[in-house]
Amino acid sequence: MAVYGRRTRTKFLLFVCAAALVGFLIFFRSGSEDAGKADRREARVPGRAVRLNLKGEEKRKEEESIQQHQINTYVSDKVSLHRRLPEKWNPLCRDLKYDYQSLPTTSVVIAFYNEAWSTLLRTVHSVLETSPDILLKEVVLVDDYSDRAHLKEPLENYISGLRKVRLVRATKREGLVRARLLGASICTGDVLTFLDCHCECHEGWLEPLLHRIKEEPRAVVCPVIDVIDWNTFEYLGNAGEPQIGGFDWRLVFTWHSVPEYEQKRRHSPTDVIRSPTMAGGLFAVGRNYFHYLGTYDTGMEVWGGENLEFSFRIWQCGGSLEVHPCSHVGHVFPKRAPYSRAKALANSVRAAEVWLDEFKEVYYHRSPHARLEAFGDVTERKKLREKLGCKNFRWYLDNVYPDIQVPEDRPGMFGMLKNRGKKDYCFDYNPADEHVVVGQRVILYQCHGLGQNQFFELSSDGEIRFNTREPAGCVAGDNISTYLTLQSCRKRNQPVPADQNLYYERMGVCTMVRVRSVFRQWTRQTKDHRLPPSNRALTASTKSGSLWREHNNK
């Protein structure tokens, strides 16, 4: 750490004041800049943040745009529809050469529902302007029964001036799955490339995808999805290596870094990366192969879950799902989901029923409400699985996603972990950041019986595991702190760390050694959470079965 003398400090303070003044002037000026200026600066520094210091009516319009789209479309409207993003790929990607004559052609399918004008058309222009003419058959826009005026005649008029762009409209709300299939049904390209409706493609994004599919027709290939900020439209890219997709046992999609075994398998940083699942918005698949695989499950509504279903199907039925590190597409991740997706649960249940075999119970244990969900008929999808001779889910877990922690879910050893002293209080883990599972305190909270953040399991090695999320965590206690925290579980084939071994079984009789101290810690936690202190002694002689409840109504 630097230590400043007095003179240096004075200089430093002067510098800070000057910098603050300059900063203020820049900020003030940028506040009053017009759209033209924003555009000109955009041309100099591609993908930079746009920060408008708005007041009054304009500020209200900006807020309204965020409210409506969960994306700052007020800012989007001020950014060029033709902007380019800075190069973010591995420099080795530039050296890849393609034989354009022999590459398959593609149709790009973009489904949308009530999308803002500028985000939709920036997507269209970026596809047209970054895709080699010889490879791009057409861009098919699918309107999933939007009701906003700008998507009616004005859109038709606008795209009538664009080569290769076609528009089809659903006659009722179909949801992403059926809307995409409607688009695909009129496509003529060899490869179908599905994109979300607020994307920006990089130069050279298309060639790697098509080249890989030519090389391996059973590959379904995703571009690297780079982040565009929903508020400033700043292109944030991706830090370091691309990430791959996974899932947790609630059947929620998760992002992960590339595991070591996959790094070893690859020969070059430009080789494709195998991924257990895909995020769903952006991928390329051979048109014939897509049909062979049974396209999408048309029983799925709106969106959510269809990406995992397709991922399982690709792998289990003999294909492979990959991310190409040389194909980059920017995507605006909205502030939160812009429209209701109440049907996502039924979609996940369909995926579980068709593809998970006995592991669907692991899912239902953690989402007990899913058991009650009406999910329709999946007979056809099961027949498809049979017809294609697909492998089982155990094979998928062992071979495609060996890093996921597979719960044991032994009878009576999973569910809510109830405190016997403080009635109706349960172990509860609710990390503030969805993406950082471990590191925080396990607390006591009123039992709700809904699984999720109150769902734990006792492993046969004596760990109390929280494996509703991925990566899973294990409850750890130590003799110094008064709290229980969630820490990373041991790696496979490693012994249980002492501070995670909370439970010992001896000669068929449950004797809880560490659990006794755990209980003491619980009562302290109870005080810290300003709940009345329990006056009932917590004994260690409990049978495990009386502690674990699958959920309230059992």
Ligand SMILES: [Mn+2]
């Ligand atoms: Mn999106």
